[in-house]
Amino acid sequence: MNNFICFISSKQRTRSFEKRMNKCIWLLGLSGAGKSSISLELKELFISKGLKCLILDGDILRKGINSNLGFTEADRFENIRRAAEIAKLFMEEGYWVVVAMITPMEEMRKNSRQILQNQYVEVFIDTPIEVCMERDPKGLYQQVKEKQIKNFTGIDSPFEIPQHAHLSIETAYFSIEESAKLIFNQVIEN
Numbered sequence: 001m002n003n004f005i006c007f008i009s010s011k012q013r014t015r016s017f018e019k020r021m022n023k024c025i026w027l028l029g030l031s032g033a034g035k036s037s038i039s040l041e042l043k044e045l046f047i048s049k050g051l052k053c054l055i056l057d058g059d060i061l062r063k064g065i066n067s068n069l070g071f072t073e074a075d076r077f078e079n080i081r082r083a084a085e086i087a088k089l090f091m092e093e094g095y096w097v098v099v100a101m102i103t104p105m106e107e108m109r110k111n112s113r114q115i116l117q118n119q120y121v122e123v124f125i126d127t128p129i130e131v132c133m134e135r136d137p138k139g140l141y142q143q144v145k146e147k148q149i150k151n152f153t154g155i156d157s158p159f160e161i162p163q164h165a166h167l168s169i170e171t172a173y174f175s176i177e178e179s180a181k182l183i184f185n186q187v188i189e190n
């Protein structure tokens with residue numbers, strides 16, 4: 001009998017998740033802030049609830065559909081616009097979409113908000129540049145120091161502190177798993 005009650009309640013829980021309007025969770029922040037790591041963990045959480053989830057990661061898009069784009073302001077704007085349009089297509093098919101892109105300027109964020117409307121959820125992965133430089137997971141900050149890379153975000157290319165983020169996560173205080181759970185709970189509850 002207990003098993004039976006459990007079975008019904010877990011089904012109901014899944015249905016209540018399915019009924020929610022799917023969202024695009026837009027993780028933005030400096031290189032090394034933790035966007036990609038948190039996006040992977042978030043995807044696991046969506047999948048564990050039986051929800052379809054797609055990650056759009058700047059690094060990956062730039063190897064394929066956006067391989068003709070660089071890091072000028074105009075190219076970044078176009079890179080981000082395309083990601084928002086791809087997100088919209090997948091959301092029409094019922095996917096929850098997690099974007100992991102630096103998205104350095106307010107005008108770029110505003111454009112994504114306009115494309116995705118009330119399905120856009122902006123999350124600032126707030127990690128100080130000193131911490132990102134210390135982590136340097138891809139050795140890019142070292143390459144910047146050696147003057148091999150120019151126009152690097154936060155160094156010689158601007159990053160505007162988000163003014164309209166729905167949520168800010170200071171990764172100094174939360175692990176990757178904790179950050180993903182915080183974001184997940186926030187988007188599922190609202």
Ligand SMILES: Nc1ncnc2c1ncn2[C@@H]1O[C@H](COP(=O)(O)OS(=O)(=O)O)[C@@H](OP(=O)(O)O)[C@H]1O
Binds near residue numbers: 030075076101140157
């Ligand atoms: N000049 C410069 N500035 C910033 N980042 C650089 C640069 N050159 C290469 N990379 C690598 O590109 C990744 C960022 O791509 P995005 O598409 O997220 O950038 S943006 O949103 O268009 O600004 C970024 O990935 P993340 O480290 O995951 O942020 C880097 O791996």
Ligand SMILES: Nc1ncnc2c1ncn2[C@@H]1O[C@H](COP(=O)(O)OP(=O)(O)O)[C@@H](O)[C@H]1O
Binds near residue numbers: 030
């Ligand atoms: N609390 C944390 N949150 C996110 N990443 C963290 C944290 N602590 C350490 N890291 C590490 O920082 C690095 C972040 O890299 P990545 O996820 O690629 O960032 P981004 O996609 O923003 O460039 C990873 O090596 C990750 O393991």
